[in-house]
Amino acid sequence: MKIELKVNGKDVAWDCAPHEFLTEALRRHGLLGTKRGCESGDCGACSVLLDGEEVPSCLVLAAQAAGHEVTTSEGLGDFAAPHPLQQAFVDHTAIQCGFCTPGMVIAAKALLDVEPRPSEHAVRECLAGHPCRCTGYVKPIQAVLAVAATNAGGEAR
């Protein structure tokens, strides 16, 4: 089936099987920042923004995204202009293996969009669905709080 949606600001029309999950559809179209860590909604590695809200794309059928707007980590920034959150994760050595990072960045973006200056607890809550086996969360939390402190992450890009 053909589905029309907006991905990272561009209108696209994709051929998808009715049972295809959004993770697969995105990855099939080269958006590899969306990872598969569990495919059961328990790790957040596949998180994307659906109309600005964080969703695990492994639990969303591609067809359900028809008519909606999807943002992936690729849509937040690139080498020339990384998103402040992406830059902060780099600057704070908050990335070890990096497999969780795009999902964490998406989650943090969703938080800062509605709550530009969150408390540390709110940041911890926002990352709670993102198990990271490498960092122990210390530096990812610091990275998000650093962006919050400049309130830069709240500005939509």
Next chain:
Amino acid sequence: MNKPIAGAPDGEAWDTGAGSLGEVDRYTAVGKSPERVDAMKLALGKGTYADDVALEGMLHLKLLWSPHAHARIVSIDTREAEKEPGVRCILHHGNVARIPYTTAGQGHPEPSPYDTFIFDRKVRFVGDRVACVAADSPEAAARAVAKIKVAYEVLPAVLDPRQALLPGAPVIHDEPEATGLPGFDKARNIAAAMEVDHGDVDAAFARADLVLERAYSVPYQAHCALEPHSAVTWLDEDDRLVVRVATQVPFHSRRILARILEVPVQRIRVVKPRIGGGFGGKQEILLEDLPALVTLRTRRPARLVLTRAEEIVSSRLRHPQLLRWKSGVMKDGRLVAQELEVLANTGAYGAHALTVQTCTAGKTLPLYRAEAYRFLMKTVYTNLPVAGAFRGYGGPQGFVALESHMDELAGMLGMDPVEFRRRNVVGPGDENALAQALGEGKEGPPQRFRSCAMQECIDRGMAAIDWARRPTLPRTGTVRRGMGMSCLMHGSGIPGVDMGSARVKLNEDGSFNLHVGATDIGTGSDTILSQIAAETLAVPVGKIVIYSSDTDHTPFDTGAYASSTTYITGVSVKKACEGVRRQLEDAAAEMWRHGGDPCDRAALVVKDGAVCRPDGQRLSYADICLSTFYTHDQHQIMDHGSHMSFECPPPFAAHFAEVEVDTETGGVKVLKYVAATDCGVAIHPKSCEGQTEGGCVQAMGYALSEDLTFDAAGRTLTDGFRHYKQFSSLDLPEFQTILVPSFEPSGPYGAKSVSEIPADGPGPTLLNAIADAIGIRIRELPITPEKVRRAWLAKQAEEARS
């Protein structure tokens, strides 16, 4: 500085430069925390992992796993499965060569038993391989798997390591081909065994004023690397097999694949892309054999990625152990005898069965001085999932026993637990009493501790947690608090075994290509090795272009394990860069001579990307390269280096925790955690902190929440993230990392290792803190609320009785 021990080969030559902490201030690249070389591409979500390629005509693999804990395969009928549209290849024991091997990614010859076959006629745990389907789509492969008909002769299973040792227990490896090192006894389900006495143990115990003996139990732990095991294989245009695999050991993978696939090494190229975490789980030749076989048979690209449930059930786990620790101590607090007995469960196969358990002893027993030591160990097979390498490699298990025991001994003696440890812990100049006895499947080189800042780790950790508050913590009422600590040591590489190498060449813009076999699995080694190169060549880190872990294009490395990359490969990088530096100076001297302005070669130095003369003249590396490429004295400036060490300098650490225990729910909350670590000179301090934070939080899960449970038939019940509970960002306590500097003369720029030692601490530290809070000594992980609550009720009942 201490001389290396007499009798060790070639003492001083090991050292890469006698340095001291004083010189660290002069470093320009080492000791800083530049942006990690791969961080931005990972932040942006670039496709860099094994499964981030989609090749034309690629086949997708799915496995049929054993539903039985122990069974003989009577027949496999694949006729229906083959009819499934899109199915291209089905593999099982009937059509794959039967060659015994070990999946353990270790050096040659691997010290693990050869007890594994790509497919076998027998299955030995629920989740063992039975067959594999390759099809045009994952869905078609899954449908075909469901149509394979297997007749099993179900055999009695044994799930408890103690029962596996009993006469008459089911024999799990009854195949004639399985072999192992001395101690291996498959008829008794023993995968590995060892007995070591150092000194007169019985006499030392007889002399002791007090003897304490206690039993401890530690469970399985799942690695939970966020990236599952993944491999993609294809034939390149020269008909060579390319294996793109999430591995910690690309060179071992190539060697072992060549043997079990019966393909010459030269026909195989193993490429390690970015890896989404390993922690030992990827120190295995776990899955790449299957897509490789499919590619060889079908000539098509093939892909296998495990699901999360397969990852937990059918990859590898931390060895559960039953430990018995016995100590003899004098009334003045001096330890005289230490004895450790370990019964480990390796599950159905013996990957790392010997060496994990020897490390349980090797990291713990020598930490405290004693007159005599004894180690008794058996690793046994059961019909449960398979254990293997896991960060800490036996250390986290052993320290639970040792450091709980030290607290109890201090209590018996009426001594402060910190003081008691300080009195017995090793220091600079002490010998590692068991280094020779506990080598890697053979006698190890002798070891003496040189850099050791343990006492300072204790001082700084105590100050950070404010240990003086300990007596004042609330210990009445429902919610009680306590503090605990532990002392730890680990290793840096496997002495006499681990080898790394590097190659460096100059480009005409003054940048350098650095090629290493070392395997960055998220540890930051690409960055750290780039820093070592930058420091040696006097250029910014940005001038180093690193490429790692590709068996065609990089030199050899044993791989990312045993806390070895910085300490071993780091020196190989330094050696290669020192060679390049000499060549740069030679070339500059020749350019000046050729230009009619000769210089004193011996007076040349490198600085800021140029060779400099005392008179202020300089030639940039770019100019030197352009000249040596195109103009005069033409050659490529490049060099290589290899390194192996007979030394294994331990990092040391002191961990401290404050906990809150709710006596009504049994819940334990970690309030604050302090890890003070002596890892030598920290090459990239932020990464050392990150290793410490990540390693500790991983081990807090091991201590408190991660509970792998099985039903009576051996099925894993907690096979997903929802039920297997890791620590989350909400569980993270206030965390403080302290890097206590020391200078390790045998390491690159004074560095030792840091990656595994954090995993050793939380188990005992939290057990000790809980004991301090509620006066109950728990000797078993995980410390679940049920266990705490039960222990609390039992204590109350006992108090009521007396």
